[in-house]
Amino acid sequence: MFFYHLFFYFIHFSFLFDFPHRIPIKYTQHILFYSQFLHSIQWLSTALSTTCEQLYKRDHQNWGIHMLINTNHHQQFMLEAIKEAKIAESKNEVPIGAVVVWKNKIIGKGHNLRETSFDSTAHAEMIAIRQASDYLQAWRLLDCSLYVTLEPCAMCAGAIVLSRVEQVIYGASDPKAGCAGTLMNLLQEERFNHQTEVITGVMQEECSDLLKNFFRRLRK
Numbered sequence: 001m002f003f004y005h006l007f008f009y010f011i012h013f014s015f016l017f018d019f020p021h022r023i024p025i026k027y028t029q030h031i032l033f034y035s036q037f038l039h040s041i042q043w044l045s046t047a048l049s050t051t052c053e054q055l056y057k058r059d060h061q062n063w064g065i066h067m068l069i070n071t072n073h074h075q076q077f078m079l080e081a082i083k084e085a086k087i088a089e090s091k092n093e094v095p096i097g098a099v100v101v102w103k104n105k106i107i108g109k110g111h112n113l114r115e116t117s118f119d120s121t122a123h124a125e126m127i128a129i130r131q132a133s134d135y136l137q138a139w140r141l142l143d144c145s146l147y148v149t150l151e152p153c154a155m156c157a158g159a160i161v162l163s164r165v166e167q168v169i170y171g172a173s174d175p176k177a178g179c180a181g182t183l184m185n186l187l188q189e190e191r192f193n194h195q196t197e198v199i200t201g202v203m204q205e206e207c208s209d210l211l212k213n214f215f216r217r218l219r220k
């Protein structure tokens, strides 16, 4: 392409400085025609590739940004749930944390307190749901999303359905008690009068590492 440009500018400038009188007339006509032909080909290919590039960028960037916004949005709140899980860990509880989000605002937080409170129902989700209901002064958590580091159990899935939570986002799945898709899916059971949207795998590694490291330390 570089040599083409060199040739093109040479031809143009040579005409500008009245150079062609030194070249026999039959050659100048050919050269001029050839240079203009190449120029139009170049213009067409540039225009075509620019359009294609813009179209590609428009489609793919939009898709990328959309995904990015969503992922960042979920990660932001999952990080808050992880913070809760770490509080549980500091109390020698199994590190599980949850937050309830309403209109982009955290209105309920909870971490596992089973050992400290001698309460088998003191799961992170239950505590977060109670706090959110208290905030909204309603048992229906309409337009609320629940972020939890571990897949909800049967009891928590039941509470989520009963409180009409719109969306559940969980990090690690639970092969021994998960009732949001692993052992069964109570959140999307069609015979119930409410179904919840479920998003899985947000910061999955971070959430399961928390649990793995906790149990590893416990075994030592």
Ligand SMILES: [Zn+2]
Pocket (backbone or CB within 6 Å): 123, 124, 125, 152, 153, 154, 155, 156, 157
């Ligand atoms: Zn639970």
